Amino acid sequence: MVENARSLNIVAGLILIVGMVYILGPLYLTLTTATQSYEFVLRGGLAWYPGDQFFNNAMRIFTETRIPIQMLNSGIVAFGDALATCVLSFLSAYVLVFFRIRWAGFAFAAILATIMLPLDIRVITTYQVASNVLSPINALFDVTGLNGLIANAFGAPVRLEWSVLNTHLGLIAPLVAHGTGTFLFRQFFRTLPADLVKAARMDGAGALRFLVDILLPLSRSNFAALFVLTFLGGWTQYLWPLVASSTPNMQTAVVGLARLLPDSDGAVPDFPMIMAGAIVVSSVPLLMIALLQRYLVRGLVLSEK
Amino acid sequence: MSFAPQALFTNRWLPILLVAPMALLIVIFFYVPIFQAFYWSFFLERPFGGGSLFVGWANFARVLSDPKFWESLQKTLIFMVVGSSLAVLIPLILAVAADRQIRLSYPARNVLVWPKAVAGASIGVVFAFIFNPFVGILAPLNQMFPGLWNPGIDGGDAFVMLIAAHVWGGIPFNFVILLAGLQSIPRTLHQAGAMDGAGPWRRIFDVQLPLVMPQVFLTLVLEFTESVTSAFALVDTMTQGGPGGATSLLVYKIYVDGFNGYDLSGAATQTAALMVFVIILTAGQFVFLGRRINYER
Numbered sequence: 001m002v003e004n005a006r007s008l009n010i011v012a013g014l015i016l017i018v019g020m021v022y023i024l025g026p027l028y029l030t031l032t033t034a035t036q037s038y039e040f041v042l043r044g045g046l047a048w049y050p051g052d053q054f055f056n057n058a059m060r061i062f063t064e065t066r067i068p069i070q071m072l073n074s075g076i077v078a079f080g081d082a083l084a085t086c087v088l089s090f091l092s093a094y095v096l097v098f099f100r101i102r103w104a105g106f107a108f109a110a111i112l113a114t115i116m117l118p119l120d121i122r123v124i125t126t127y128q129v130a131s132n133v134l135s136p137i138n139a140l141f142d143v144t145g146l147n148g149l150i151a152n153a154f155g156a157p158v159r160l161e162w163s164v165l166n167t168h169l170g171l172i173a174p175l176v177a178h179g180t181g182t183f184l185f186r187q188f189f190r191t192l193p194a195d196l197v198k199a200a201r202m203d204g205a206g207a208l209r210f211l212v213d214i215l216l217p218l219s220r221s222n223f224a225a226l227f228v229l230t231f232l233g234g235w236t237q238y239l240w241p242l243v244a245s246s247t248p249n250m251q252t253a254v255v256g257l258a259r260l261l262p263d264s265d266g267a268v269p270d271f272p273m274i275m276a277g278a279i280v281v282s283s284v285p286l287l288m289i290a291l292l293q294r295y296l297v298r299g300l301v302l303s304e305k
Numbered sequence: 306m307s308f309a310p311q312a313l314f315t316n317r318w319l320p321i322l323l324v325a326p327m328a329l330l331i332v333i334f335f336y337v338p339i340f341q342a343f344y345w346s347f348f349l350e351r352p353f354g355g356g357s358l359f360v361g362w363a364n365f366a367r368v369l370s371d372p373k374f375w376e377s378l379q380k381t382l383i384f385m386v387v388g389s390s391l392a393v394l395i396p397l398i399l400a401v402a403a404d405r406q407i408r409l410s411y412p413a414r415n416v417l418v419w420p421k422a423v424a425g426a427s428i429g430v431v432f433a434f435i436f437n438p439f440v441g442i443l444a445p446l447n448q449m450f451p452g453l454w455n456p457g458i459d460g461g462d463a464f465v466m467l468i469a470a471h472v473w474g475g476i477p478f479n480f481v482i483l484l485a486g487l488q489s490i491p492r493t494l495h496q497a498g499a500m501d502g503a504g505p506w507r508r509i510f511d512v513q514l515p516l517v518m519p520q521v522f523l524t525l526v527l528e529f530t531e532s533v534t535s536a537f538a539l540v541d542t543m544t545q546g547g548p549g550g551a552t553s554l555l556v557y558k559i560y561v562d563g564f565n566g567y568d569l570s571g572a573a574t575q576t577a578a579l580m581v582f583v584i585i586l587t588a589g590q591f592v593f594l595g596r597r598i599n600y601e602r
Contacts, residue, residue: 012402120534236424285422
């Protein structure tokens with residue numbers, strides 16, 4: 001601080017308090033409501049202080065709903081998304097930065113474009129592609145006239161079918177098709193000194209050896225940052241898991257939680273149980289943020305550069 | 306900056322092999338769906354299978370002459386502008402406050418990141434409860450003035466509720482980015498400003514804000530696309546597009562038309578329109594705002 005500005009510090013303190021109340025208020029009410037009984041909420045409305053029913057409500061989440069198995073799905077989706085994103089982004093960024101290739105600029109632009117049109121916007125046709133991943137090949141055969149030849153020779157055109165809907169693979173794959181990770185690694189690689197590669201080559205390291213023995217250890221904290229960021233993103237996805245999973249046992253926990261809200265207005269829903277569900281569902285990412293905050297903040301800042 | 310040629314590897318097949326998995330995923334799940342949205346908007350599709358019929362611009366004519374589409378687009382635009390402005394402005398004020406390095410800065414920096422862990426749909430579930438007209442935080446007010454607050458009936462109330470939830474969820478990312486921007490401003494600039502007689506309030510407006518503009522611009526651009534999509538989880542859990550279509554944002558309407566109404570051509574046509582809309586808005590931001598940003602330090 002340059003000089004002592006008391007008035008400003010007081011205002012800044014007040015602003016931060018208001019900000020924290022805005023963030024913590026809903027979380028606190030979630031917590032207190034989850035510890036009350038349904039009758040309490042019906043009678044008294046909001047619960048400003050904690051009660052003793054949390055164990056009961058949480059038990060009902062674990063016994064009466066499918067949230068436990070859906071948590072497992074969320075875990076698989078978030079972990080798969082984070083792992084695949086880290087590995088594939090690392091590899092593609094490595095190619096874009098360290099190889100002499102003419103199409104590097106084009107490939108980078110094509111990957112980066114994915115940031116502009118998120119999955120939620122193109123969900124209708126992505127669903128259609130996921131219902132038959134091989135449909136582009138069918139279309140290619142049709143357009144090139146190859147299918148006409150095949151139909152003449154063998155009596156039927158080629159129609160390949162492979163639906164990834166309602167599978168973990170189908171829940172994960174469209175989430176991975178995103179450019180942020182590649183962008184993050186590329187920005188990091190470009191800050192490395194060029195002499196690093198020269199020295200490695202002088203010592204006789206080939207492209208793969210350089211990748212495994214030099215680049216990988218250097219990127220450790222970037223891996224952690226991207227992993228945390230993508231894991232949280234995968235866990236909190238809503239629209240894609242909602243449409244891509246057709247059975248409750250395949251849905252993710254966030255979708256399952258939203259299904260607990262009754263569709264029609266009128267009767268007051270069982271808020272204590274739903275709030276307990278919200279806490280259970282958010283506990284994994286919250287724990288992750290608490291433990292790995294350093295990496296999350298690093299990831300957020302890196303994804304901006 | 307790029308490396309000198311002798312610092313690069315040359316290999317014919319290895320780069321293609323390494324980039325292939327990512328490229329394949331992006332082609333299948335990004336470019337093919339986008340192509341298909343535009344392709345379908347010229348065809349009449351039977352729901353999920355069956356044939357298709359080329360109809361030229363008929364789909365666009367049908368969608369663009371539907372007043373519901375324009376109403377939904379207008380709602381989307383209002384949500385984008387109001388929601389993302391607030392979702393940048395509030396974190397900006399918080400970041401300027403946290404940058405003062407007072408004792409509260411440390412807990413604030415930690416707490417303000419927490420919403421990142423709460424999914425949009427979970428936020429919706431929680432806020433739907435807090436703003437419930439019968440048991441929520443405004444229920445006492447409702448007893449004093451009946452009908453003052455009811456997002457289930459009043460479209461304006463429902464919209465306010467959506468924006469409050471959207472801003473809540475948007476704080477972490479924007480706060481972290483803006484705070485990082487503020488902290489990278491060299492200390493000497495503050496000192497130089499103070500030497501020239503600028504007080505601390507004055508320096509906020511003449512030193513800090515102009516220098517953090519690149520980050521403000523970036524968060525605004527990202528927030529615009531983000532608000533189009535984060536809206537879905539909130540609308541689906543809090544209002545289901547109601548009351549009376551007051552919160553039926555385009556991304557929600559597309560979902561309802563496509564998956565509940567089986568109007569695939571209509572949904573694809575609206576998807577195509579929404580994509581063009583987002584691209585135009587993003588380009589517009591770069592043309593009108595981006596040029597005025599000074600990146601020099």
